[in-house]
Amino acid sequence: MRNLKTTIKSFASAVGRLSVVSAIVDRPSVHGLLEKIPGSHILYGNGWDRLHPFDRRYGTDTSGYVPAEELLANESFRDHAFPYAGSQPSVLRLALAALPPVDSCTFLDLGCGKGRALLVASEFPFRDICGVELSPPLAEIARRNAAIMAQRYPQRTAVRLAVGDASTFPLPAGDLVLFLYNPFGAELIAKVVAGVEAALAADHRSVYIVYYNPVFGHCFDASPLLRRRFARVLPYAAEELGYGPDKDDALVIWQGGAAPSPIAPADARIVVASSGTRALLAAPQPTAS
Numbered sequence: 001m002r003n004l005k006t007t008i009k010s011f012a013s014a015v016g017r018l019s020v021v022s023a024i025v026d027r028p029s030v031h032g033l034l035e036k037i038p039g040s041h042i043l044y045g046n047g048w049d050r051l052h053p054f055d056r057r058y059g060t061d062t063s064g065y066v067p068a069e070e071l072l073a074n075e076s077f078r079d080h081a082f083p084y085a086g087s088q089p090s091v092l093r094l095a096l097a098a099l100p101p102v103d104s105c106t107f108l109d110l111g112c113g114k115g116r117a118l119l120v121a122s123e124f125p126f127r128d129i130c131g132v133e134l135s136p137p138l139a140e141i142a143r144r145n146a147a148i149m150a151q152r153y154p155q156r157t158a159v160r161l162a163v164g165d166a167s168t169f170p171l172p173a174g175d176l177v178l179f180l181y182n183p184f185g186a187e188l189i190a191k192v193v194a195g196v197e198a199a200l201a202a203d204h205r206s207v208y209i210v211y212y213n214p215v216f217g218h219c220f221d222a223s224p225l226l227r228r229r230f231a232r233v234l235p236y237a238a239e240e241l242g243y244g245p246d247k248d249d250a251l252v253i254w255q256g257g258a259a260p261s262p263i264a265p266a267d268a269r270i271v272v273a274s275s276g277t278r279a280l281l282a283a284p285q286p287t288a289s
Contacts, residue, residue, distance in 0.1 A: 047244045048085040054116065058152065060145040062086045062116035063243075066138070082277075084138060086116040087181045087212050088244050090237035093120060095210050095251050096177075098230050100260060102126050105175040105206070110166035110192065111183025115142030115159065117212075119149050122156040126177070129159045132166040139163045167191040171199045175206045182213040182277070189216040193223050196256065200225050206259040214252045215279045217270040226254040228266035233281050250279045 048065035055063050066084040096102065107121040112131030121129050133139040139161050146159035162169065167188035171178075178196065180189075196207055208229065211217055220226055230253035241247060252270065255262070268281040 047242055050243055052086060052116075052243050053239045054086075054089050054119075058119070058149065060116075060119065060148050061141055062114040062119070062145060064114075081111075081134065081184050082182060084113040084135075085244075086114065088236050088240050088249065089116065089120045090240055091212065091234045091249050091251060092117055092179075092210075093123070094234045095212070095230070095253065096121065096124050098253065099177065099208055099210075100206075102177060105177045105208075106130065106172045107177045107179065108132070108169075108172060109179045109181075110169065111180065112142055112161070112166075113138050113181075115145045115161070117179055117181060118142065118159045119145060121177075121179070122149060122153065122159055126157050127174070128172065129157050130162060130172065131159065132162045132164055132169045134163070134165060136163055168195065171195055173203065173205075177208045177210060179210045180212065182211075182215050182279075186216045186219060189219045193219050193226075197223060197225050200257045203257075205257045207256045208259060209254040210251070211253070212251050213249055213279050214270055215272055215277065217252050217279065220252075220254045221270075223254075223256075226256045227262065229253045229255045229259070229262045230264065231266040231268040231281060245278065250281045252281075 048063070050063065052063045055061060063086060064084070068081045068083050099105075103125045105126055106128040107118070107124075107126040107130070109115075109117050109121070109131040112118055112133045113135075115131055118129055118131045131139075131142055133142060142159075143161050146161065149156070150158060166183060168191055176199070178192075180192070196209065199205070200207060209220055209226065211220065214220075221228075230251070233248050233250050235248040236244060236246075250270070252266070252268075267284045269284055271280045271282045272278070273280055
């Protein structure tokens, strides 16, 4: 019975990916109607498997879900790295818009995968844009995507790629926006925090950590050199519904160094769902009197 259910779900998901079917079910109005029907979600699979509207628009390849064991030849990294799946462009755009002017900043994506976040960042006037990826095949796809976007928008800041361990990658000098889409576990996040603290101690600069799905956000909260700037659950754009795990995602921004004071309350509690892979935000706990 279980195998039969799995087969039915796989078949329905495959049907949903057919171009003639997806052209209909991907419409926001149709999706809004279908989501009220029990079981209709199987037409959308897990969302990440489907060709994202971002790729459909730009001719890039940032869609798909790739398990960690299929990415890494080095087994020593497999216990720490997480699967590849693309973040929602609309969520990242809202987050970057919440920052002060970024023209003096480098955008650094740790665990950039196929580079979707880098391409979105190129819509903003960053001084430099760099992605770090441990998997050479993913990094090569990200390079091709960056070349496609550069040809289409030559006036934008160029995107560059580096292959290596993102948790120990040397942080560029100057003001920095550090982006993470839950790329690895707490042990490696702790290394990132240590690198940020060393950079702040060595130079007068502004550093912003933009953590999308901040499952291990407590590591940044524990740093005495960082403070919250932003904490919200951000909705997907209408055209992105059905292309991710939910309708919205949690995102928290920390800042340190010469960054200006936070502009809004950002003390929501990070709560990790029972799956251990999704962060939620809850109202802060009351302070004991």
